[in-house]
Amino acid sequence: MNATKRRAIYETLQSLTPHPKTELEYTTPFELLIAVMLSAQATDVSVNKAMRKMFPVANTPAAVLALGEERVSEYIRTIGLYRTKAKNVIATCRMLVDQHGGEVPDNREALEALPGVGRKTASVVLNTAFGQPTIAVDTHIFRVANRTGLAPGKDVRAVETALEKFTPKEFLQDAHHWLILHGRYVCKARVPECWHCVIEPLCEYRPKTPAPVE
Template structure:
């Protein structure tokens, strides 16, 4: 895909959604960190439902630490892998209290050293909480980048590198938000909805999906 076509894709997505953001609900960097940690292999909807119950009770590292694993697990038991996630959340809170003054660090290495925090989670927090132009590649973005030809790659790190290389600087902060939403609602895994895709004329996916028969 050439540079002009890539720019046109981002300009089109920007025109429809000038200020995209995560669908996770949060009010502080800490709330975002916990929500993103819990969202692995779970939907944002399920995480939001659980956090609407937990955050009014515990939304700081100290309060979540005081809840303990059993307390956190009780709030998040509707979320997949909740026991492991509860353990990681509480351990992360202890590290934040002991090593970072109870604050979420705006540093990749420090974030990735937290239990249950990988590169994707760190990228989301750095981008959404701290305004850094990182690109977090999940399954939706991996699919859209490869299917459209925007930034092909064999694995998530390759796609992330390609997106960082080929995304014009002015779009880099918002790129992963546009792409994840596009993958979630239009360029779906089983059946991409090409018939109402705004970037369909620019997309290099050849077997365009026809609309379903009425």
């Protein structure tokens, strides 16, 4: 895909959603960190439902530590892999208190050192909480980047590298939000909804999916 077409894709997505945001609900970097940790192999909807109950009770590292692993487990029981996630949440809160004064660090190395925090989670926090132009490649972005031809790659790191290389600088801050939303609601895994896709004329995916016959 050439640079002109890539720019046109981002311009089109920007015109549709000028100020994209994560669908996870949060008010502080810490709330975002915990929500993103919990969202692995789970839906944003399920995480939001659980956090609407937990955050009013505990939304700081010290307060979550005071809850303890069992009570955190109770709050997140409806989320996949909740026992492992509860352990990671507690361990992360302990590190934040002991090593970072209870604050979420704003650099990748420190974030990825936290239990249960990988590159994708760190990228989301850096981008959304701290305004850094990172691109967190999840399954939606991996699919959209490869299917459209925007930034093909054999694995998520290759796609991340390609997106960072080929995305015009003015779109880097919001790129991953646009691509996630597009993959979640239009360029779906099983049946991409090409018949109402705003970037269909620019997309290099073949064959296009026709509209369903009613």
